[in-house]
Amino acid sequence: MMTASPPRLAVFDMDGTLIDSLPDLAACASRLLVHYSLPPITPDLVRPMIGDGVAVLVRRLLAHAGPSAAGIDATEATTRYMADYTPHSTDLSRPFPGTEAVLESLRADGWHMAVCTNKPVAAARHILQVLDLEKWFVAVGGGDSFSARKPDPCHLLGTIELAGGDPRRAIMTGDHRNDVACAMAAHIPAIFARWGYGRPEMEAGATVGTDSIAEVARLAGELIPA
Numbered sequence: 001m002m003t004a005s006p007p008r009l010a011v012f013d014m015d016g017t018l019i020d021s022l023p024d025l026a027a028c029a030s031r032l033l034v035h036y037s038l039p040p041i042t043p044d045l046v047r048p049m050i051g052d053g054v055a056v057l058v059r060r061l062l063a064h065a066g067p068s069a070a071g072i073d074a075t076e077a078t079t080r081y082m083a084d085y086t087p088h089s090t091d092l093s094r095p096f097p098g099t100e101a102v103l104e105s106l107r108a109d110g111w112h113m114a115v116c117t118n119k120p121v122a123a124a125r126h127i128l129q130v131l132d133l134e135k136w137f138v139a140v141g142g143g144d145s146f147s148a149r150k151p152d153p154c155h156l157l158g159t160i161e162l163a164g165g166d167p168r169r170a171i172m173t174g175d176h177r178n179d180v181a182c183a184m185a186a187h188i189p190a191i192f193a194r195w196g197y198g199r200p201e202m203e204a205g206a207t208v209g210t211d212s213i214a215e216v217a218r219l220a221g222e223l224i225p226a
Contacts, residue, residue: 007112008224009165010216011156011188013174014117014124015050016196017213018099018133022047023092028085029061035080036072038065047197051176053118053143054078054085086123090130096195098214103136105217110226114163116156118143118178139163151181156188171223173216177202189223191216 015021022043029049030040041064049060058078062069106113113136117124121142128134141159143149150156160170172183175196183190184205192198192206195213203209208219 006164006166006169007110008220008226009112009114009160009163009170010106010220011114011116011159011163011170011172013150013172013176013179013193013196014115014119014127016175016198017173017179017193018095018115019093019127019131020096021089021093021127022050022197024085024089025050025057027092028081028088029057031084032058032077032081033061033065036065036069036077038068048199050197051118051178053149054082054120057081082120082123086126089123089127093127093131095131095133096213098212100133100136102213102216103133106220107136109217109221111220112138112163112165114139114141114159114165116141116150116159116172116174116179116182118149118155121145150176150178151185153182153185156182156186160188169224171220173220174198175202177204180204180206183207191219191223 026043026046139162146158175193192203192209
C-alpha cells in the first residue's frame with residue numbers, strides 16, 4: 001500500500017511579507033529615541049533596519065542617532081522597545097492587500113501554512129491573533145523559538161517540524177535576505193516578496209520573485225505540485 005504524501009507546507013515571513021508593520025515599528029522607534037532625548041526617526045529610515053530581530057533594530061536605531069546615543073545600554077533599550085511595542089503592535093499594522101485571499105486559496109488547494117519570523121513568538125502570535133490571521137497557520141516559529149533564528153536554516157527547519165511538515169514538500173516566502181538564505185541552506189524553494197521591505201539585491205538566490213502576494217498561490221503550486 002502506498003503511503004500518502006504529507007501535505008504541502010507554505011511558510012511565510014511576517015513583517016514585510018504578510019503584514020505591513022512598518023508604521024507601528026517606526027512609531028515605536030521614534031518613541032524610544034525621544035525617551036532618550038534623541039530626535040525621532042521617519043518610517044523610510046526604519047524600513048531597511050527591519051528583518052534581523054528587535055535587538056538588531058534597536059542597535060541600528062542607536063547607531064543612526066550617532067554620538068548622542070553613546071552610553072545608552074542597548075539591552076535596556078531593547079527591553080524598553082518591546083515593552084512599548086507589544087501593546088501598540090497592531091495600532092497601525094495591517095495585512096497587505098490580498099493576503100487573506102492567498103491564504104484562503106492555498107488552504108483550498110490543500111496546503112498547510114506556517115509563519116517563520118525573527119520577531120519574538122509571543123509578539124508574533126499576538127499580532128496574528130488581533131489581525132485575525134492566526135486561524136490560517138498550523139505553527140508559528142518565532143525568533144526565540146529555537147536555538148538560532150533566520151538566516152540559520154534550523155529556524156526554518158524547526159518551524160516546518162513544528163508544523164508537522166516535510167522539508168521536501170515545503171516552500172518559504174519572505175522579503176529579506178534572511179528568508180532567502182535560510183531557505184537556500186535548508187534546500188527549500190524560496191519566493192522573494194518584492195512588495196515588502198527588502199532591497200532588490202536581497203532577491204539573489206531566491207527560486208523566484210514576485211511583485212504581488214496575489215501570485216504566491218500560483219507560484220507555490222508550480223514549485224511543489226500536488
